[in-house]
Amino acid sequence: MSSYTITIGTIIVIQAIAVCGLNVIVGYAGQISLGHAAFFGIGAYTAAMLSTKAGLSFWTALPLVIAIGGFIGFLLGLPSIRVREDFLAITTIGINFIVEAVFRYVPFFGGALGIGGIPRIVFFGERLKGMTFLLLCLVFLFLVLLVCWWLTRCWASLACYAVRDEESAASTMGISHVRFKLLAFVIGTSMAALAGSLYAHYMQFINAGDFSFPVSVGFLSMLVLGGMGTIWGPVIGTLILGVLPEIFRPLVDYRILFYTLLLLLMIRFQPGGLLGEESAMRRVLAPILRRGKA
Amino acid sequence: MLLEVKDIHVAYGDIEAVCGVSFSLEKDELVSIIGANGAGKTSILNSIMGIFPPRKGSIIFKGRDITAMPAHQRARIGIRIVPERSRLFPRLTVYENLLTGVYGLRKKIPVDKRISWLYGMFPILKERRGQLANTLSGGEQQQLSIARALISDPELLLVDEVSMGLMPKLVEQVFGILKQLNEEHGLTILLVEQNAFASLNISTRGYVLETGTCALSGSAAELMDNPRVQEVYLGH
Ligand SMILES: Nc1ncnc2c1ncn2[C@@H]1O[C@H](COP(=O)(O)OP(=O)(O)O)[C@@H](O)[C@H]1O
Ligand SMILES: [Mg+2]
Numbered sequence: 001m002s003s004y005t006i007t008i009g010t011i012i013v014i015q016a017i018a019v020c021g022l023n024v025i026v027g028y029a030g031q032i033s034l035g036h037a038a039f040f041g042i043g044a045y046t047a048a049m050l051s052t053k054a055g056l057s058f059w060t061a062l063p064l065v066i067a068i069g070g071f072i073g074f075l076l077g078l079p080s081i082r083v084r085e086d087f088l089a090i091t092t093i094g095i096n097f098i099v100e101a102v103f104r105y106v107p108f109f110g111g112a113l114g115i116g117g118i119p120r121i122v123f124f125g126e127r128l129k130g131m132t133f134l135l136l137c138l139v140f141l142f143l144v145l146l147v148c149w150w151l152t153r154c155w156a157s158l159a160c161y162a163v164r165d166e167e168s169a170a171s172t173m174g175i176s177h178v179r180f181k182l183l184a185f186v187i188g189t190s191m192a193a194l195a196g197s198l199y200a201h202y203m204q205f206i207n208a209g210d211f212s213f214p215v216s217v218g219f220l221s222m223l224v225l226g227g228m229g230t231i232w233g234p235v236i237g238t239l240i241l242g243v244l245p246e247i248f249r250p251l252v253d254y255r256i257l258f259y260t261l262l263l264l265l266m267i268r269f270q271p272g273g274l275l276g277e278e279s280a281m282r283r284v285l286a287p288i289l290r291r292g293k294a
Numbered sequence: 295m296l297l298e299v300k301d302i303h304v305a306y307g308d309i310e311a312v313c314g315v316s317f318s319l320e321k322d323e324l325v326s327i328i329g330a331n332g333a334g335k336t337s338i339l340n341s342i343m344g345i346f347p348p349r350k351g352s353i354i355f356k357g358r359d360i361t362a363m364p365a366h367q368r369a370r371i372g373i374r375i376v377p378e379r380s381r382l383f384p385r386l387t388v389y390e391n392l393l394t395g396v397y398g399l400r401k402k403i404p405v406d407k408r409i410s411w412l413y414g415m416f417p418i419l420k421e422r423r424g425q426l427a428n429t430l431s432g433g434e435q436q437q438l439s440i441a442r443a444l445i446s447d448p449e450l451l452l453v454d455e456v457s458m459g460l461m462p463k464l465v466e467q468v469f470g471i472l473k474q475l476n477e478e479h480g481l482t483i484l485l486v487e488q489n490a491f492a493s494l495n496i497s498t499r500g501y502v503l504e505t506g507t508c509a510l511s512g513s514a515a516e517l518m519d520n521p522r523v524q525e526v527y528l529g530h
Contacts, residue, residue, distance in 0.1 A: 162383045162394050168345050169381035173394045173442070174369035 006130050012242035013137040014198050019222045019234035020144045021191025026220070027229035028151060029184030030164030031080065032089045035096035036219045039189040041211025043069045043196025045103060048115040048206055058121040058201055062194075069193020070186045077185030081178050096213045103208035114207030121201045137198055141235070144191055149231055151187070214256045221259040224266045227273025236274055295354070296321045296482050297342070297450055302351030304337040304506075311337040312348070313506040319450070319484060324476040326485045326493040326514070328527055329503030335486040336378050338503075339452045342484070343375045344368045355450070370399060372449035376456055380439040384428035388419055388438055391427050395445035403447060412441045415471060433464045440471070450482050451475075457489040465489065469496050490527035494518050502527070 001009075022036045046068050050061035076095055080088050103109045110116075120127045121136065128136055162170040163177045170177060200206050218241065226237025241259070245251040251258055266273065274281045297319040304312035312334040319325050329335050341348040344365035352361045360368060374395075382391050392412065396403050413420035416437045422430060430438060436456055443451060453472065457465045473496040475481045487493035494500050494514045502510040502523060510520065517523050 158386065158390055158394055159397055161386055162397075165383045165385055166381050168365070169377060169383070170394070171365035172343055172345065172369055172375050172377065173397060174366050174399060174446070175394065175397050176364070176366040 001131065003130060006134055008242065008246055010134045010137055010202060012238055013134065013141050014195050014202065015219070015222065015242060016235050016238040017137070017141050017144050017198070018192045018195035019219050019226075019238050020141075020148055021188040021195070022219050022223050023188075023228060023230075023234045024148065024151065024191065025184050025188035026223060027227075027233070028161070028164070029181050031181055031184065032085055033092045033188075033216075034089050034220060035092035035094070035099075035213070035216050036188075036192055037211045037213065037215035038096045038099035039069055039073055039192035040196040040199070040215070040219075041099055041103060041208070042072055042189075043193025044200040044206050044211065045109060045115070045196070046193065047197035047200040048118050049109070051119055051201070052115060052117055058119075058197070062197060065193050065197045066190045069196070070190035073185045073189025073192075074182060077182050077189075080185070081181050093213060093216075096211075096216050100208050100212050103211065109208075112208075114205060115200075116205040118200050118204045118206070120204065133202060137202075140194060140198065144194070145231060145235070147187070147191075152231065214259075217256065217259050217263070221263045221266075224263055224271075224273055227275035227279065230273065230275040233273050233275045295319070296323075296356060297484070298354040299338070299342065300352045300354070302338070302341055302348040302353065304334065304341055304346065305349050311506055312341075314351070315503070315506070315508050316351075317501055317508065317511070319482055321449075321482055322476070322480050323499065324473070324483045324485065324497050326487055326490075326497040326500040327503055328487050328490040328493060328500060328517075328523075330526075331488060332505075333503040334506040335503060336454055337506075339375060339454050339484070339486055342452060343373060345375075369446070372446075373452065374443035374446060374448035374450070375452040376436075376439045376443050376454060378454040378458070380435040382427040382430075382435055382438055382442070385426060387424055387426055388430070389423045391438055391442050392419075392445050395442040399446055403445070405445075408445050408447070412445060416441050432459050433461070433468075436460060436464075436468060440468070444475070444481075448481070450484065453483060453485045455487060455489075456485075457487060457492055465492055469493070472496060490523065491518075 018036065018040045022033060025031050025033050043065050046065045047061055050056045050064060051058065080091055083091055104112055120129055121133065123136065126132065159175045159180050162173065162175055163180050167177050222237035222241045223234055225240060226235065227233030245255060270279055272279050295318050299315065299317050301314050301316050302312060303310065303314055315338060327335055327338065337346065340346040342353055344363060352359055355373065383394060392409060396405055418434055419438055419441055422434060427438060456468055460468065469492050472483060476483050485493050485497065494517055497514040500512065500514050500517045501508050502517065510517065510523065
């Protein structure tokens with residue numbers, strides 16, 4: 001594989017991890033979030049600070065990064081629980097702008113220059129780059145998908161689905177919507193923080209602009225394209241939107257326009273996404289899958 | 295006294311839907327509140343369940359003031375509702391919908407035993423157990439909604455217009471099951487209905503609700519004999 005392909009692949013896998021996290025919040029718990037890049041950024045900055053200023057390795061810092069990401073997700077999730085859907089969209093956009101501004105203007109976080117000199121991840125004495133780093137990211141993506149799969153199987157998901165579809169009916173079943181929305185927020189933002197940490201150690205240099213609002217729109221487009229609430233949707237969506245601009249170079253300049261248009265078109269014509277329950281793709285694939293099983 | 299509702303007022307903005315209604319239920323009773331469309335029946339049940347709090351008044355369950363308690367906690371202490379139009383979780387299967395009923399409980403429920411008991415009472419649910427709830431017919435949805443509320447072994451069951459949109463034969467069947475639950479299993483039921491005849495028929499007592507106030511009350515037999523009830527609600 002050429003190093004170009006590996007670079008694109010690594011970025012796609014890292015983004016897919018973040019989009020899986022967004023899927024837990026949006027797809028499983030039905031909470032709109034337009035500020036997911038903020039949590040991606042919080043993970044990246046935490047990892048960057050811990051490795052450059054505190055001298056921790058990626059591995060020792062990782063539990064902290066995930067915990068901090070989840071905790072901040074919890075704090076920011078609290079007000080989000082209280083507001084209506086349309087306000088939630090605006091609140092999360094606001095969170096994204098605030099977090100980006102803090103990174104950009106607070107000197108402690110490197111200010112406009114960002115943070116550089118982030119060390120590579122060392123695994124059994126080997127500094128991971130290229131193919132080995134991609135493999136590490138794939139392992140993490142696999143683990144994240146396992147967590148998502150487990151979430152769709154366990155009790156909590158039943159409650160989450162119930163809350164998403166019929167909030168007041170769920171409360172009359174003894175299900176506290178606050179608890180499950182918060183749980184989804186915490187799990188979703190922790191995944192974003194994990195992705196952010198990988199991103200920081202991969203790029204070795206990060207900057208507030210990497211976590212701006214358009215990045216959040218990109219994440220949401222990937223999720224909506226692939227299919228909210230499905231297991232593989234985030235991966236498929238990220239793959240398609242990650243590869244397309246590479247094939248059609250002119251798209252790069254119009255990325256945001258393209259993402260936004262795609263988002264609108266998908267929501268209008270195929271709200272379940274490519275892998276959704278009643279999607280065109282499912283209908284095409286269904287006979288093949290059935291034959292495969294038989 | 296299992297449930298006491300004291301002078302509750304429910305309002306939506308400026309619209310007063312319930313203006314000072316009081317009533318009570320003893321343990322093991324089956325009581326109906328009958329009233330026309332818009333009389334405030336759903337508003338009363340929703341405030342007992344905690345879905346929409348009353349503006350004034352208090353609700354006492356087993357001697358404890360629960361007026362300020364959130365709905366999910368009321369569900370845990372033994373109050374369950376069969377809401378108007380079922381309100382199932384459309385993208386969960388019949389079986390999963392049943393399971394949501396035990397989710398929040400602190401006490402241990404022998405789930406499998408409970409489910410087979412419910413399947414015995416509602417055989418159609420057993421047949422359809424793997425089907426998504428939004429693919430059920432109206433009658434099947436109502437049965438699932440009742441079963442979902444019953445799985446938690448509640449002490450008080452609130453039933454909101456379960457007869458709505460059902461064929462007469464199904465109404466009879468569903469009301470038969472409610473009566474059986476009350477008589478054989480000692481379940482306390484508060485039934486809210488437009489269908490006065492069917493509900494008074496299985497009730498011990500009843501209240502007549504008119505535009506947010508309690509117009510009449512008495513034993514089911516008294517109400518059925520009341521000329522006003524006969525004229526307005528029984529169509530004699
Ligand atoms: N969410 C709501 N917002 C505004 N008005 C409502 C709402 N729910 C009910 N109402 C009004 O309150 C009154 C009583 O409604 P409801 O309790 O649903 O009566 P019923 O269940 O007896 O048909 C009606 O006039 C209805 O229009
Ligand atoms: Mg009603």
